Amino acid sequence: MHYDVAIVGAGAIGCIAAKELAKRGVSVRVLEEDACVGKQRKCTALVSETGLRSIGVDYKRAVLHRVRGAVISAGTAEMTVDARRPIACVLDRQRFDEECAEEAKSEGAKIFLRRKVRKLPKDSEWVVGADGAASFVARTASFPPISRFAFCYEAEYKNARVEDDAFVHVFLDSAFPGFFGWLVPCGNNVVRIGFGTQEHDRMKEGKRRLASLTSSAVKKSSRKLREFHALIPLKWRQETQRGNVMLVGDAAGQVKATTGGGLVFGGNCARILAESIAEGKNYEKEWKRECLGKLQQHALLRSVLDSLPPGITLASAKPFAPLLSRFGDMDSIIRV
Ligand SMILES: Cc1cc2nc3c(=O)[nH]c(=O)nc-3n(C[C@H](O)[C@H](O)[C@H](O)COP(=O)(O)OP(=O)(O)OC[C@H]3O[C@@H](n4cnc5c(N)ncnc54)[C@H](O)[C@@H]3O)c2cc1C
Secondary structure (H helix, E strand, O other), X not given: OOOOEEEEOOOHHHHHHHHHHHHOOOOEEEEOOOOXXXXXXXXXXXXXXXXXXXXXXXOHHHEEEEEOEEEEEEOOEEEEEEOOOXXXXXXXXHHHHHHHHHHHHHOOOEEEOOOOOOOOOOOOOEEEEOOOOOOHHHHHOOOOOOOOEEEEEEEEEEOOOOOOOOEEEEEOOOOOOOOOEEEEEOOXXXXXXXXXXXXXXXXXXXXXXXXXXXXXXXXXXXEEEEEEEEEEEOOOOOOOEEOOEEEOHHHHOOOOOOOOOOHHHHHHHHHHHHHHHHHOXXXXXXXXXXXXXXXXXXXXXXXXXXXXXXXXXHHHHHHHHHHHHHHEEOOEEEOO
């Protein structure tokens, strides 16, 4: 059977793109190397509710827990951002990806599992790389590389001791250069702890520091449920469309350089990609018009954060705590 579009990767973003295309009457197939959708789960999956609503996926069944703010610490200094109402969700990432896939299928998209793509599909008018940060499609079609990454580690524990599970903890620390550490409560005494760094050779040091920063929550009696290493792109790709090949989501580097969040930007760009194909517009121009300014804000803030010692970063941010509490949203720096 002939399909107008072949999407490589049935992660959340590939599936959202497939749904949005199918909805517009474009025939689409998605090729996924894994045996099931969402198997990788290499994500903390903390996403703002406003951001989730903007991508139009029915995420409710994937919600594990809700949080209302963050405690940000650097050494002994601390700042609390408190929205006083739940503003972000911690998701079961596999359940969320499955929901994205179900919605795509119900619009008529076809998803083929156990189909690792080793050559660019030639039998469709358009090929979309939604195959993650280390995109095979981008490499094969000779797109310019992504210039900045955070190297990340995360582990999930049960039987953790969480003082107040309405708050995420963010650790600014010199052991995590170019990124930060985190402890995200998932409800029922489950936590996700992790960190990122732009310096790969400091992963071991980062793990030691993370263990010490989270020792009051992760006890000997806690049990590790899983752990993983993964990359977060901290810069968008300079080019995301070349002939009939397009990139979206992590493959395009459509990720916030401040927090590493990619689901909201990627999801919105997936919709823009579908509109562009269906309406004969230039995808690269369209997504950059709508989203590049915001990605640039995050990149600028990341550069500022990278240039300051953690203690100074926190001290400079403190005067803005009330403003962030009132208007801050993880998916737009300040939503005013
Ligand atoms: C440690 C960590 C924490 C994060 N935390 C958050 C967070 O809290 N909030 C947030 O919004 N974002 C977060 N992110 C980012 C988020 O995970 C990504 O932005 C998001 O997963 C991107 O989705 P995607 O569909 O583009 O790529 P992926 O989720 O990577 O999906 C790519 C898919 O392509 C498939 N694939 C790859 N190669 C091939 C091939 N050759 N053939 C066929 N299939 C292929 C893979 O199996 C996979 O299913 C985090 C990332 C990391 C690493």
